[in-house]
Amino acid sequence: IRTxxxxxxxxxxxxxxxxxxxxxxxQFTPDWECAYANNIWFSYTNSDKEQSKGLSWLNFIAExxxxxxxxxxxxxxxxxxxxxxxxxxxxxxxxxxxxxxxxGCLYDDYGNADGYIITMSDITLGIENEARLKSIAETDTxxxxxxxxxxxxxxxxxxxxxxxxxPIAFVYVDLDKFKQINDTYGHQAGDILLKEVADRMSASLPxxxxxxxxxxxxxxxxxxxxQSEARLQAQIVLKYVT
Numbered sequence: 001i002r003t004x005x006x007x008x009x010x011x012x013x014x015x016x017x018x019x020x021x022x023x024x025x026x027q028f029t030p031d032w033e034c035a036y037a038n039n040i041w042f043s044y045t046n047s048d049k050e051q052s053k054g055l056s057w058l059n060f061i062a063e064x065x066x067x068x069x070x071x072x073x074x075x076x077x078x079x080x081x082x083x084x085x086x087x088x089x090x091x092x093x094x095x096x097x098x099x100x101x102x103x104g105c106l107y108d109d110y111g112n113a114d115g116y117i118i119t120m121s122d123i124t125l126g127i128e129n130e131a132r133l134k135s136i137a138e139t140d141t142x143x144x145x146x147x148x149x150x151x152x153x154x155x156x157x158x159x160x161x162x163x164x165x166x167p168i169a170f171v172y173v174d175l176d177k178f179k180q181i182n183d184t185y186g187h188q189a190g191d192i193l194l195k196e197v198a199d200r201m202s203a204s205l206p207x208x209x210x211x212x213x214x215x216x217x218x219x220x221x222x223x224x225x226x227q228s229e230a231r232l233q234a235q236i237v238l239k240y241v242t
Contacts, residue, residue: 024099024120026057027106030113032074044099044120046091062088062096073103077116081105086123098127140213142191143198151212151220158209158222168209171221173201178217 024041026034034057042048045060058066069087076083083103088096099120108114138150146154155170162168175197182190194217201211201219209222 021119022121024118026052026118026120028116028118030115032070032116035115041120044089044091044097044122046093046095060089060091062090069101073118077103077105086127089120096124097122098124143195143213145198145202145219146210146212148212148214151210151214151222154210154222158224166224169221169223171223173219173221175217 019038021038022040024044025036025038026041027036029035033054034052037049037052037057041052045052047060052060058070061069065087069085072085073083081104083101085101086098087101088098090096100123101118101120103116103118105113106115106117138147138153139145140147158168175193178190178193181193194213197219198211198213201208201221205211205221205223209224210220212220214220
C-alpha cells in the first residue's frame with residue numbers, strides 16, 4: 001500500500017514527465033471526467049484547467065465529430081484497451097487543429113481499471129499537405145477544373161447512386177476547329193480560349209457535380225439535376241462553348 005508521501009512523489013514524477021512531453025496528455029477518471037491535463041493540451045485548445053475539468057474537455061472536440069469520437073473511444077476501452085483516431089480540436093477563436101489521439105486504460109496496484117489516459121499529437125501540417133497534394137493531383141493546371149482522374153472518381157460514385165428516381169447526366173464537350181485556332185494564333189491564344197470556356201461552364205452550371213477538362217479541348221460534365229431547367233442550362237453551355 002502506498003503512503004501519502006509515495007503517492008505525492010509519484011504524482012510529481014507524472015506531472016514532470018507530462019510537462020516535458022511534446023504531446024497533449026489528459027488523464028481521466030473511470031467516468032471520463034478530466035482529472036489532469038498538461039500545458040500542451042491548454043496550448044492546443046487555448047484553454048485553462050477550469051475550462052477542461054469534468055466532461056468539459058469534450059467541448060474542444062469539433063462538434064460534428066464529438067459524439068462519434070466519444071462513443072468509439074468508450075467502446076474501444078471496454079473491448080480492447082486500445083484506441084487511435086484522427087480528430088479535430090477547436091479553440092475559443094474557432095481555429096481548427098488536427099490531432100492524432102491515442103488512448104489506453106490506467107490500472108491501480110491490484111490490476112483493476114482505474115481510469116484512462118489520452119495523448120494527442122499535432123498532425124495539422126501533414127493533413128494540410130496531404131490535402132494540398134491531393135488537390136494538385138486532381139486539378140487541371142490550366143483551367144483549375146477537375147482533371148480526368150477526379151472526373152473518373154466522381155463519375156464512379158455518381159453511377160453507383162444513380163436510379164430512375166435520381167438520374168445522372170454525363171455531357172461530353174469538345175471545341176470545333178480548336179486546332180485551327182492553335183495553328184493560326186498560337187498555343188497561348190488557345191490556352192486563353194480554354195480558360196474562358198472553363199469559366200463559362202462553371203458560371204452556367206454552378207450546381208454540376210463535376211466540370212472537368214479531360215485533356216486538350218475535351219471537357220466533361222456530370223449533372224444530377226436534369227429536369228427542364230438543368231437541360232436548358234446545359235444547352236446554354238453548349239451554345240457558348242461549341
